[in-house]
Amino acid sequence: MTTENLFLPNFSIGKDAYKYIYDICSNYGNKAVIISGKKSLQASIELILHNIKDINITGMLHYGGNSTFENIDLLKEKKAVMEADMIFAVGGGRALDTSKVLANMMNKPIFTFPTLASNCAAVTCSSVIYYNDGSFREMFNLKRPPLHTFINTDVILKSPENYFIAGISDALSKQYEALLCTRDENLNYKNFLGIEVIKNCSNDILKYYLEAVDDFRNKKVTDALNRVILHIIYTVGLTSIMIKDNYHMSLHNGLKKLKAVGEKLLHGELVSYAILLLLTMDKQYDARDDIFKFNKFMSLPTCLKDIGINNFSLEDEDINIALDGTLALDELNISSYKADKEMILKAIIDLEHYNNSQYIK
Numbered sequence: 001m002t003t004e005n006l007f008l009p010n011f012s013i014g015k016d017a018y019k020y021i022y023d024i025c026s027n028y029g030n031k032a033v034i035i036s037g038k039k040s041l042q043a044s045i046e047l048i049l050h051n052i053k054d055i056n057i058t059g060m061l062h063y064g065g066n067s068t069f070e071n072i073d074l075l076k077e078k079k080a081v082m083e084a085d086m087i088f089a090v091g092g093g094r095a096l097d098t099s100k101v102l103a104n105m106m107n108k109p110i111f112t113f114p115t116l117a118s119n120c121a122a123v124t125c126s127s128v129i130y131y132n133d134g135s136f137r138e139m140f141n142l143k144r145p146p147l148h149t150f151i152n153t154d155v156i157l158k159s160p161e162n163y164f165i166a167g168i169s170d171a172l173s174k175q176y177e178a179l180l181c182t183r184d185e186n187l188n189y190k191n192f193l194g195i196e197v198i199k200n201c202s203n204d205i206l207k208y209y210l211e212a213v214d215d216f217r218n219k220k221v222t223d224a225l226n227r228v229i230l231h232i233i234y235t236v237g238l239t240s241i242m243i244k245d246n247y248h249m250s251l252h253n254g255l256k257k258l259k260a261v262g263e264k265l266l267h268g269e270l271v272s273y274a275i276l277l278l279l280t281m282d283k284q285y286d287a288r289d290d291i292f293k294f295n296k297f298m299s300l301p302t303c304l305k306d307i308g309i310n311n312f313s314l315e316d317e318d319i320n321i322a323l324d325g326t327l328a329l330d331e332l333n334i335s336s337y338k339a340d341k342e343m344i345l346k347a348i349i350d351l352e353h354y355n356n357s358q359y360i361k
Contacts, residue, residue, distance in 0.1 A: 006190055007144035008241065009123040011234055013151040013226055021111075022053040024148050028109045029085020034060045035075065035099045040091035040115040044155050048088070048113065058084045066130050067097040068137075075102050084108065089146070092116045092163075093267075097127035097140075104142045112146045116159045117229045118167035118268060122149045123237030145241055149233065153221045156229060164216055165298050166268025167232040168209055172291065173275040174236045175202035178243060180282055194242030201235050206290060213298075264308055265301070273301035280354070281339065281347035292358070303355040304348070 012020050025032065032055050034041070034048070041060065049057070059080025064071030075081055081102070089099030090113040100121075103110035112122040121127070125145040129137045156164075178198045187195065205228060212228035215221070272295050279288035292302055301307045 004188075004190065006242065007125070009145040009149060009234075009237065010147070011123070011149040011151055011230070013153065013230060015152065015154050015221055017150045017152045018047050018051040018113075021048065021051045021150060022055060025086060025088075025111055026053075026055060028147070030054060031056045031058050031083060031085045032088045032111075033058045033078075033080045033084035033086075034088045034090055035063050035081075035095065035102070036060070036090035036113075037063060037092060037095045037115075040095060043115050043158050044090055044113060044152065047152060047155065048090070063091065063095040063098040065094075066132070066134065067094045067101070067128060068130055068132055069101075070132060071098055072102050072105065076106060081106070086111065088113060089122075090115060093119045093121040093128070094130075096121040097129070100125075100127045100142055100146065101129070101140050103146075104140075110146045112149045113155075114149065114151060114233060115155050116163045116167070117151075117156050117232045118159075118163040118266070119170055120233055120237035120240060122146065122151075122233050124240045126240065145237075151229060151233060153226065153229065157216060157219045157221070161216060162266065162269075165213070165300070166266040166272075168205060168213075168228060168268070169272035169275075169295070169298070169300055170268035171228075171232040171236050172202050172205050172294065173271050173278075174198055174239060175200070176275060176279060176284070176287060178239060180278070180284075182243070190242045194239045197235060197242070198239040201231055201239075202287075205231050206294065209294070269300055270307060273303075273307050276302060276351055277344070277347045280351045281343055288354075292354070296358075302358075303352055 012024075032052070034045075034057060036044075045060070059078065061075060061078060061080060064074065075098070081087070086109040087099055087103045088111055089096045089103075092115065096112055096114065099112075100110060102108075114122040123145055125142040127140045127142065129140050131137050175198050178195055182191065182195055185191075208224045208227050211222070211224040215225040272291070276288060276291055276295065279285075279291065294300070295302045304310075
């Protein structure tokens with residue numbers, strides 16, 4: 001029997017989360033390089049520097065604007081990176097993904113400081129890598145996740161609201177995706193644990209999101225806000241560490257190929273439509289109704305028009321390219337059945353009819 005390893009991330013959350021930087025990070029050295037986005041650095045640097053005590057900062061570097069191997073190679077050559085004992089990754093998903101791959105390649109410990117609650121990049125042991133033109137290149141699997149994630153809620157509350165809403169939508173999808181993909185499978189322990197972690201995540205978010213969004217808008221740090229932030233960043237991240245890559249199934253990657261969609265929507269905003277399609281295709285109508293109501297209330301997409309497609313046709317070349325791209329990614333090989341183009345097209349049409357019927361009401 002081969003050895004199986006599981007490395008799990010840790011977190012601190014709250015207004016004073018950064019107070020623990022020195023106590024936790026000083027065990028790994030006394031020199032750190034900060035890699036971040038520009039806005040993220042402005043939002044957090046004063047608080048970070050106030051709490052590092054005797055940890056010396058070798059430099060503050062911009063991550064390059066996108067998580068590409070080219071930007072990672074440039075950072076590898078920086079003196080500040082080479083001299084650092086550890087990496088402090090500050091920012092959103094692409095800054096964190098860039099820093100994680102860099103740390104993996106240079107065998108340096110990494111600590112993450114998310115400034116947005118929009119995805120789980122701060123805790124996962126994988127990074128999304130893009131080409132220079134912004135198109136998807138690959139998922140880069142890391143040796144292990146970041147050692148610790150510092151979630152300062154005051155910093156999160158300064159971020160744009162639409163990123164928080166998109167983060168909630170992204171987290172909402174994972175319970176349905178994971179349970180659907182593992183249906184009828186005989187799971188090993190690690191996969192079983194990942195499913196146990198996620199199986200009530202969406203239910204819990206739907207219970208607390210109204211209060212959390214209201215708290216976000218009023219800049220109040222509350223238990224409900226922290227709970228939803230942790231689902232976005234940590235719960236989903238834990239599951240992604242413990243279950244197979246193809247358990248994270250979504251029509252998002254195929255839809256992203258549509259010219260009409262392009263860069264107009266945030267990841268979580270497009271996922272909010274994709275999960276409605278998935279639930280429609282799988283005939284999970286009660287769950288679809290719950291997500292539909294959430295999307296409507298939060299002004300998220302529920303139909304093709306909302307994602308930029310005004311004239312839908314079965315013969316549309318872009319639609320067929322998107323569907324072919326979705327199926328080619330092998331993410332829809334559900335354990336109990338295999339999805340095909342006809343099933344997805346039917347789900348699109350059925351969802352359009354459902355959306356129109358709700359509008360008429």
